[in-house]
Structures are given as structure tokens and as C-alpha cells.
Amino acid sequence: MESRESELKGLGADFVFGFVQSVDGERDPRNLLLAFHIARKIVHEGYDLGKFTEELFEVTSCYFPIDFSPPANDPHGITQEELVLALRVVLTGTPRFAEFLLPLIIEKLDSDVQSAKLDSLQTLTACASVYEHKDLAQFLPGLWASLRREVFQTASERVESAGLAAVGTLTACLSRSVLNSDSEDSLNVFLELVLKDCQHHLCEPDLKLVWPSAKLLQATSTASYRASHRVAAAVLPSLIEQYNSRTQVSHTIQLGRSIIINVGVRLTFLTVGHDLINSDNDVISLPTGTGAFSLEEVISVCHSLQKIAEQAQDTEETGGVFHDVIPRLLGLALQAALQGENIPTNSLLAGQTASRAVSLFLDGDVSFLPENTIPAQIQLLKVRFQCDSRSQSQMVCLLMGCVCWLPRTVEVPQMDRLLLELLELSCTCDHPLSYTSAAKCYAGLVNKSPAGETLKRISTELDSASSPVRTQAFTLLLWVSKALLLRYHPLSTTLTDKLFSLLSDPELGWLAADGFSLLMSDSPDVLNRGSHADVRIMYRQRFFTENSAKLVEGFNAAVQEKKSGYLKALSHIVNNLPRQVQLTELPALLPLLLEALSCPDQGVQVSTLSCLQPVLLDPPSALITQLEVCLTSSSQKVRIASLRCIHALSRFPEHEVRLWPALVLRALAAPLDDHKRVVRSEAAVARNEWFLLGSPGGR
Amino acid sequence: SSLKQQNCERLQTAKDEDEDVADPIDDREIFDLIRSINDPEHPLSLEELNVVEQVRVRVDDQENTVGVEFTPTIPHCSMATLIGLSIKVKLLRSLPERFKIDVHITPGMHTSEDAVNKQLADKERVAAALENSQLLEVVNQCLISNARTS
Numbered sequence: 001m002e003s004r005e006s007e008l009k010g011l012g013a014d015f016v017f018g019f020v021q022s023v024d025g026e027r028d029p030r031n032l033l034l035a036f037h038i039a040r041k042i043v044h045e046g047y048d049l050g051k052f053t054e055e056l057f058e059v060t061s062c063y064f065p066i067d068f069s070p071p072a073n074d075p076h077g078i079t080q081e082e083l084v085l086a087l088r089v090v091l092t093g094t095p096r097f098a099e100f101l102l103p104l105i106i107e108k109l110d111s112d113v114q115s116a117k118l119d120s121l122q123t124l125t126a127c128a129s130v131y132e133h134k135d136l137a138q139f140l141p142g143l144w145a146s147l148r149r150e151v152f153q154t155a156s157e158r159v160e161s162a163g164l165a166a167v168g169t170l171t172a173c174l175s176r177s178v179l180n181s182d183s184e185d186s187l188n189v190f191l192e193l194v195l196k197d198c199q200h201h202l203c204e205p206d207l208k209l210v211w212p213s214a215k216l217l218q219a220t221s222t223a224s225y226r227a228s229h230r231v232a233a234a235v236l237p238s239l240i241e242q243y244n245s246r247t248q249v250s251h252t253i254q255l256g257r258s259i260i261i262n263v264g265v266r267l268t269f270l271t272v273g274h275d276l277i278n279s280d281n282d283v284i285s286l287p288t289g290t291g292a293f294s295l296e297e298v299i300s301v302c303h304s305l306q307k308i309a310e311q312a313q314d315t316e317e318t319g320g321v322f323h324d325v326i327p328r329l330l331g332l333a334l335q336a337a338l339q340g341e342n343i344p345t346n347s348l349l350a351g352q353t354a355s356r357a358v359s360l361f362l363d364g365d366v367s368f369l370p371e372n373t374i375p376a377q378i379q380l381l382k383v384r385f386q387c388d389s390r391s392q393s394q395m396v397c398l399l400m401g402c403v404c405w406l407p408r409t410v411e412v413p414q415m416d417r418l419l420l421e422l423l424e425l426s427c428t429c430d431h432p433l434s435y436t437s438a439a440k441c442y443a444g445l446v447n448k449s450p451a452g453e454t455l456k457r458i459s460t461e462l463d464s465a466s467s468p469v470r471t472q473a474f475t476l477l478l479w480v481s482k483a484l485l486l487r488y489h490p491l492s493t494t495l496t497d498k499l500f501s502l503l504s505d506p507e508l509g510w511l512a513a514d515g516f517s518l519l520m521s522d523s524p525d526v527l528n529r530g531s532h533a534d535v536r537i538m539y540r541q542r543f544f545t546e547n548s549a550k551l552v553e554g555f556n557a558a559v560q561e562k563k564s565g566y567l568k569a570l571s572h573i574v575n576n577l578p579r580q581v582q583l584t585e586l587p588a589l590l591p592l593l594l595e596a597l598s599c600p601d602q603g604v605q606v607s608t609l610s611c612l613q614p615v616l617l618d619p620p621s622a623l624i625t626q627l628e629v630c631l632t633s634s635s636q637k638v639r640i641a642s643l644r645c646i647h648a649l650s651r652f653p654e655h656e657v658r659l660w661p662a663l664v665l666r667a668l669a670a671p672l673d674d675h676k677r678v679v680r681s682e683a684a685v686a687r688n689e690w691f692l693l694g695s696p697g698g699r
Numbered sequence: 700s701s702l703k704q705q706n707c708e709r710l711q712t713a714k715d716e717d718e719d720v721a722d723p724i725d726d727r728e729i730f731d732l733i734r735s736i737n738d739p740e741h742p743l744s745l746e747e748l749n750v751v752e753q754v755r756v757r758v759d760d761q762e763n764t765v766g767v768e769f770t771p772t773i774p775h776c777s778m779a780t781l782i783g784l785s786i787k788v789k790l791l792r793s794l795p796e797r798f799k800i801d802v803h804i805t806p807g808m809h810t811s812e813d814a815v816n817k818q819l820a821d822k823e824r825v826a827a828a829l830e831n832s833q834l835l836e837v838v839n840q841c842l843i844s845n846a847r848t849s
Contacts, residue, residue, distance in 0.1 A: 635718070636718055672794060673797070676718075677715060684794075688842065688844065689844075692842070695835065696832045696835050696839060697836030697840040
């Protein structure tokens with residue numbers, strides 16, 4: 001065949017026919033080996049099979065599966081293995097055999113003989129790697145039934161893994177298909193079969209089919225991008241639901257993690273995961289796009305990563321996954337940023353990554369980022385005014401994620417230099433996200449670092465607020481105030497006093513008022529207990545006690561238009577106090593708050609009402625006394641508002657207010673005769689409600 | 700009740716806003732107090748059933764008197780006393796103590812109007828009635844306010 005190829009081929013189908021006849025009935029292994037080699041050549045090297053395809057197949061396949069035990073002292077040394085492999089090459093050599101081979105495989109898989117099973121599975125794996133979907137399409141149900149059986153009921157690990165391998169290559173083969181508009185999607189058909197039989201088992205943790213099902217699903221999802229999408233989309237919702245609802249979650253985590261770790265296109269999974277986590281019920285939209293990920297995908301990946309991080313067990317394995325994925329994300333993010341797009345993100349990192357991040361941001365060291373085309377020596381913190389590089393300066397929010405979340409025991413390298421750079425960036429950059437993130441990052445670091453030279457610099461910098469960067473300076477002031485307030489650093493008073501004084505500032509007044517919300521509430525991305533910030537206990541309470549008088553004074557002294565700022569600030573502070581403190585402090589502030597209710601500014605009304613709300617949830621009797629005082633106010637609006645509050649109080653659970661009716665009814669007698677009709681009407685309504693309280697037939 | 704009430708919601712005038720101007724108590728104000736009292740038997744208000752009407756309300760702020768005439772739905776209405784009591788109680792709870800409250804059946808509208816009127820006028824009888832918890836229960840149920848539009 002080697003030397004006379006063309007002549008032999010010239011014989012056409014006759015050659016094949018002759019060959020078939022001569023092989024028929026052969027039993028000598030040496031001859032068979034030779035025959036298989038020839039057959040392989042016939043099949044692989046384009047000999048004309050004519051109408052003898054089936055005959056050629058039959059004459060070779062009748063030896064399948066090979067069951068050969070060489071005699072003792074066999075001088076020729078032919079092994080079963082050799083024969084098996086030689087035959088396999090023939091059988092799987094051409095898709096034209098598919099229609100014969102596949103039924104044969106299915107048949108032989110039924111055999112009780114383990115070696116036959118194994119051979120069949122391995123042959124299947126081999127042919128699937130050369131076949132196309134159309135060759136397999138009609139046999140999918142049968143193949144799946146057998147494969148499933150082999151994995152579900154296996155007694156042998158070898159058979160199981162061979163079965164899984166077969167499933168994988170099968171899936172991969174089907175995934176290679178190019179779909180026409182009228183062709184059926186075989187991959188879909190196959191995955192439907194798989195999911196139908198495997199999916200529900202995942203939710204039954206005590207039955208023994210969980211792991212076989214999981215392995216099968218894993219085998220399919222690792223085979224190709226398309227398959228992984230399909231499988232993850234189908235399986236994840238229930239896994240997540242399971243995780244959320246069960247106390248015994250270890251196996252669910254393992255399942256989930258095995259899918260995470262083993263899926264070839266890891267980030268695709270996570271993107272799907274994000275859609276699922278965010279989806280209502282069954283509305284799932286799979287992202288399109290292969291190769292480079294779009295920004296939305298990266299963002300959603302980050303979000304879902306965060307959620308997974310929050311829920312995953314803190315083990316070495318999980319940590320390993322994240323340590324691997326995060327730098328990839330950093331790299332992706334940087335690359336996307338260089339293409340000029342926005343990425344807000346959030347991540348958890350350990351000290352090692354932090355120092356990498358620092359060297360990246362300070363020195364442009366990109367060596368640790370895998371597979372990147374980022375120019376070395378990139379200057380991420382220096383960018384200031386060039387508008388088209390603002391995307392780079394935004395990256396400082398990633399830096400914040402890296403360095404501000406370290407435990408205080410981990411030292412941040414090059415701290416002083418870092419602080420200097422951040423200070424500069426926050427005071428001079430013109431891009432809001434960038435300078436805010438720089439301020440936050442600076443604050444996060446300052447909160448943990450020991451007091452020293454650095455802190456003195458802040459006050460000098462801030463006092464020189466010149467007009468073009470006032471907003472930036474204010475942002476920095478706010479964040480640093482928070483950082484220092486949390487740890488009750490002496491310098492914090494100077495800074496917060498500055499904030500108070502800004503309440504009447506024509507330009508920054510409203511910002512300052514809202515800033516108090518930021519000062520008092522928990523910030524998710526920096527300066528919180530989770531990021532190991534230095535937070536002293538009861539700092540909010542202390543702040544309130546030391547400053548509420550100041551605020552009331554400011555309010556009383558301010559002109560009408562400015563009063564709302566003080567109220568806003570006050571309500572922000574009060575809203576964040578612990579409940580007990582609110583209950584004791586609020587009644588004294590009641591006149592102020594009630595007056596605030598009548599302020600036309602909706603923002604003030606809202607913040608005042610939300611100030612009052614905690615008190616109303618669990619009212620102390622001091623409240624009634626205070627409200628009574630308000631009933632004598634000269635402003636009818638105040639009287640009306642107090643009456644409404646008293647009315648509202650009647651809605652409380654009976655046990656909380658059962659001692660009050662007499663008190664209230666007496667208090668409400670006078671307002672019934674108020675000289676203003678509206679007040680009388682409110683009083684009547686409230687009083688009637690209180691009569692009904694605890695009275696038969698009443699509420 | 701809402702339809703009638705919505706159409707007749709009292710309009711605020713500039714005087715109402717003025718702190719220093721005193722608003723006298725007028726007939727409308729009294730009527731507003733009693734119009735949405737529930738009928739004990741029907742899921743309708745006294746206004747909707749025309750049991751009370753603004754024309755049959757008289758108040759004299761200076762003299763501290765209030766007079767309400769109510770018209771039972773049918774001449775033999777057995778609920779007449781109860782309805783009258785509900786009106787009286789509502790006014791007692793809603794008006795300053797200085798007022799003398801007179802509630803009686805519109806003349807010629809009920810077979811036992813004298814007897815009912817006498818009961819309603821008797822302070823001690825009224826007080827005793829309200830100490831009867833079953834009676835009080837029914838009265839309260841008539842007085843439970845429907846959603847007030849404000």
C-alpha cells in the first residue's frame with residue numbers, strides 16, 4: 001500500500017471487496033493486526049469504499065470488543081491492548097461508519113463484561129472527537145441512556161471516568177456544530193436529556209445520585225462554552241436557592257465550587273451567575289459575546305463575585321479561587337479602562353495583592369497581571385486633567401479596595417508616598433469618581449495609621465481651599481473627618497466644626513448638610529468594621545451629645561432659608577443613633593422637629609419624619625408630655641402636627657399605650673376649642689380615636 | 700359615603716390660614732362631625748341615608764348650644780334610639796365641654812319620637828347607657844371612622 005498506492009486505488013471498490021473477503025474468518029492475531037493496519041489505511045487514506053462500506057465495517061467490527069488472552073510464552077508478543085487500539089482506529093476512522101458503529105457501541109455497553117464496557121466507552125470517546133453532530137444526532141437518546149446508566153450504577157471507577165469522558169467529548173462534538181436555520185440544535189437536544197435526568201437529583205442531598213448527577217453535569221459543562229452556559233443557567237438557580245435555604249450547605253458549596261473551578265470559561269459562568277442572582281424568577285438573559293468581555297460583563301462578574309464571596313465558606317480553596325480570579329479581573333478592568341470605559345468595582349484582597357496593587361499604582365509595575373498588553377510604567381495616580389485618561393484615574397477605586405480593607409496588622413507598603421499621591425489626586429483631579437475615590441482611599445488609610453506628621457498636613461491643606469477645587473477639598477474634608485471621627489482623634493473636632501460652619505455656606509451648604517449622613521452612616525466600601533477600620537464604640541452617641549446644642553443654636557440663629565440645612569444635619573445624625581439614645585434624646589428635640597415638619601422643603605420634611613419615626617415605633621410617655629407642650633404653640637401648623645402625632649400614637653399596639661388614654665383625652669380637651677377650625681377638627685379626630693382605644697367595639 | 704363627602708369637602712380660605720383670625724364654630728362644622736357616622740344596620744352613613752342633613756343642624760357658638768334633628772329611615776325604625784345616641788356621643792367626644800347638646804328626632808318622623816327624645820335628653824340615662832358595654836360596643840362601631848380624606 002505504501003509503494004503502490006495509486007495503483008491500488010485505481011482498482012476501486014474491488015480492492016476493498018477483495019480485502020474484505022480475505023479477512024473474513026481470520027483468527028490469527030498476527031494476521032488480524034495486519035488486517036487492521038490495512039483497514040486503517042483504506043479508511044484514512046481515501047480508498048474508494050464503493051458500496052462495501054458496511055461490509056468493511058462488519059468484517060472488522062465482528063472482532064469488537066476484542067477479547068484476547070495471549071497464550072503463555074507467546075513468541076510474538078501481541079497484546080490485547082495492541083489489537084484493541086488497532087481496531088479502534090479502524091472503527092472510528094470515518095464518519096461513514098457512524099450509523100453502524102454507534103448502535104454497536106450501545107449494544108456492547110449493555111454487556112456485563114467490564115472490559116467490553118470500557119472498550120465501548122473509549123471507542124465512543126474516540127469517534128466523538130472526529131464525528132460531527134449530524135452523525136450522532138439520531139443516536140443521542142440511546143447513547144445517553146447507556147451513558148447515564150454507566151455513571152449512575154457504576155461499580156467501577158474506571159468505567160465511571162470513561163463514561164464521563166465520553167459524555168464530555170460527546171458534548172464537545174455537538175458543540176462544534178454550526179447551526180443552520182432549519183437544523184435542529186443537537187447540543188440542545190442532548191443537554192435537555194442530560195438536564196432532565198440529572199438536574200433534580202442535585203436537590204436531594206441524601207440520595208446517592210447527587211454526585212453522579214453532578215459529575216455528569218460537570219462533564220458536559222467543561223466540554224464547551226455553549227454547554228457551560230446552558231448547564232450553568234439551568235442548574236445555578238436551584239443551587240443558589242438550596243444554599244440559601246439549607247443549613248447543611250457544605251455539599252452545595254462543593255457542588256457550586258466544583259462547577260466554578262472546573263468550568264473552562266470561568267468568567268462566563270460568573271457572568272451567568274450574576275444574571276441569575278439578579279433575576280426575578282425565571283427571566284434569565286445570557287450575555288452574548290465571545291473572546292474579550294464587554295464592560296457590563298466585567299461589572300456583573302464583579303458583582304456576582306462579591307455575592308459569592310460573601311456567601312462562600314472561608315477556606316483555602318475558596319481563597320485560592322479568588323486570588324486567582326481577582327488579578328485577572330484587575331487586568332481585565334485595566335484593559336477595559338484603557339479602552340476608555342467606566343468601571344466601578346469592589347473586591348477583597350489580601351496583603352500580598354495589596355502590595356502588588358501599591359507597586360502597580362505608585363510605580364506602574366504590571367508584572368503580576370496575567371496576559372496583559374498594558375504598557376509598563378503606567379502612571380495611574382498622576383493623571384489629573386487629561387479628560388481622556390480619566391478612566392485611568394478612576395482605577396484608584398480599585399486601589400482603595402486593595403489597601404483599605406487590610407487588617408491593621410498588615411502594613412501597607414510605601415504608606416507616606418501613597419498618602420502624598422492620594423492627597424494630590426483628591427485635591428486636584430477634576431473627575432468626581434476619581435477624586436472621591438482618592439479621598440476615600442486616603443481616609444481609609446489615615447483612619448488606621450498612627451497619628452503623626454501626615455495628619456497635621458490635612459488641616460493646612462484644607463484651610464487653603466481655593467475656589468476651583470472647593471468641592472474636591474470638601475469631599476476630602478468629609479472623608480477625613482469621618483476617618484478621624486471614627487477613631488475619635490482629637491483633630492476630628494476641628495474638622496467637624498469646619499463642617500458645621502459650612503452649613504451656612506452659599507455654595508457648599510447643601511452638600512455639608514447631606515454630608516452628615518455620610519459621616520454618621522456605615523459606608524460599604526471603606527471605613528467600616530469589615531475593612532478593619534479603627535472604629536471606637538459609641539462614637540455616634542458621643543458626637544451627638546457633644547454637638548447637638550451647637551446644631552440647635554445654629555438652627556435658631558440661621559435665616560429661614562438656611563434652617564433646613566441644620567435640620568437635615570440634625571436628622572441625619574439622629575437617624576443613625578442607637579435606638580435607646582434616640583428615645584431619650586428625641587423628646588427634647590421635639591419642638592424643633594415638629595417645626596421642621598412644617599418646613600416647605602420636602603427634603604427636610606422627609607428627614608424630620610424619619611427622625612421621628614423611631615421614636616414613634618416605641619414611644620416613651622415623655623413623648624406625650626412633649627407633644628402637649630407643642631399643643632400650646634403659637635403656630636397653628638405646630639398644633640396641627642402635634643395633634644396628628646397624637647392621633648398616630650393611637651395606632652400603637654395596645655399594650656404600649658394602654659395607660660395613656662386618660663392622659664391624652666384630658667390633654668386633648670382644650671384643643672377642641674381652639675380658635676382655628678382646622679386645629680379643632682384635628683383635635684376631634686384624634687380624641688375620637690383615643691376614645692375608641694381599648695373600648696368595646698373600638699379598634 | 701365618600702362620593703358625597705368628596706363633593707362637599709370644605710374649602711380652605713385665606714382666613715383659615717391666618718393665625719390671628721378666630722374661626723367661629725358653624726353649622727357646617729357640626730355637620731362634618733356627624734355626617735359619616737355609620738348606620739347600625741346598613742353599610743351606609745347617616746348622611747347617605749339622609750338621616751342627618753346640614754339644614755337640620757343648628758349651632759350657636761356664643762350661646763354654647765348645639766341642636767341636631769335626625770330623621771330615622773322609617774317611622775317604626777327600632778334603631779332610632781341607637782342612632783340618636785351615636786350622634787350624641789360623637790358630639791360629646793368632639794366638642795368643648797361648654798356646649799349643651801340637644802339631639803332629637805325630626806318632628807313627625809317617628810311613632811315614638813317623644814319617648815326617644817326624652818331618653819336622649821336625659822344626662823343620667825345617657826351616662827348609664829354608655830356604661831353598658833354591649834351598648835357601648837354598638838355605639839362605637841357606628842362611630843369608627845371611615846378613612847378620612849385630609
